Amino acid sequence: MKTVITTLLFVTTSLAVQAQECMGIAFKTGMSFEMSTFSPKDKLTGKINYQVKDVHKEGGSTVMDIVAQFEDEDGKKRDPYPVHYTCTGDELIADLSGMALGMQSNMKDMEMKLKTNKLTYPGKLSVGQKLSDGQMDADLLNGGNTMATMSMTMTNRQVEGQQSVTTPAGTFDTYKVTADMNFENRVMGITIKKPMRVVSYRTNNQILDIKSETYNKNGKLMGYTLLTKAN
Template sequence: MKKLIALVLVSASSFSLAWGQNCSKFYPMTEGTSYEYTNYNKKGKVDGVTSYTVANVTSEGDATKATMELRFTDKKGKEVFNSDYNITCLDNVVRVDYKSLFPSQMMQQYSDMGMEMDISGTDIELPNDLSVGQELADANVAVAMSMTGMTMNINVAMTDRKVETRESVTTPAGTFDCYLITETNTSETMGAKQQMNTKLWLAEGVGMVKQETYKKNGDLMSRTELTKFDQ
């Protein structure tokens, strides 16, 4: 459960930056646009594939809203989960609704088990314009799950977010001029903490090109690369 929440939260931040053709220069705003990312473990072996599709785009006043569909399959091609989440772009800032980050099938499953879930947090905010040295706002989500008098609390936070530099990155999808963003991801369950450091490469007109996750001691845990992009 904790790992799933962290995965969804980090994935959402990766794909939420500056959403909207009229709202940003980073991501294309076309319904049906799709991305495919291959996830690799620390040894460089394929661990699964994450696919994203722009499902719906609407305008409400000065705001642009989009629904992003997410599907994750393991290394054998079996679907692990699918979900969607909501993004709003307004006043030169993109906000991700933290409550929509949780897969609906997971929410229904726990509800059927008689479990109550209380979700709170801070929407992920990302500015449209990036510059080297820029610091980005922190984000977090907290989940309190209770059943038959027992409660389990899970907290995931993204902190120390900063635009480090610009550099060229090559993946199976091509070569891209990217901004490198670093951040710290900390998850806590019933007092037990786990900290990960993330490097995220973003390209104008495409979005996330590459992402690497490291342990607190600097050892590589996983890598994700853009392998297909259809607009």
């Protein structure tokens, strides 16, 4: 019994040491999140599972190292990939690669090599606030060869209002953030552009969106994501 108690105390202490709080957001090794993606007709199209592997300090910032894995509607999993979130104390720097992977359904056998990857949120959101642009640039590799390049920019980001949102993970008081998104693929010299509108719902104490909706240039809903689990 003494050995069991000692082991439990050691594990608890270890987790507590690795737990950090920055801007009111809990950063803790072992945390996990599940984002589920749906079609406009509410059909499940996939999931992205996030597992926090490490929380550490880099200078004055708190960094959360996460392993993410996409799972399609049939339960088939793709290779896991790293995701990083950085909290400076003034802003949260979010990783866009999960969004890109969720949108890019034909990446099943490709590796994504990020070149630019930054989307920031201030310490506290408020209605009427304008947010800085975000950008992600990546090469898509197959067998070490670059097969395509991908670029995603988010502009005209603004906090338009507040709204209560309920998901399988709970009910959240959120801020509605709108943005223009341009998604561009370049394959064998051919460029395909997809201008879109993104509406996301966020809280000040979560790293991931509670809900996110994507609309095409004509305002038609293309799909949405929900935070379905948060442990």
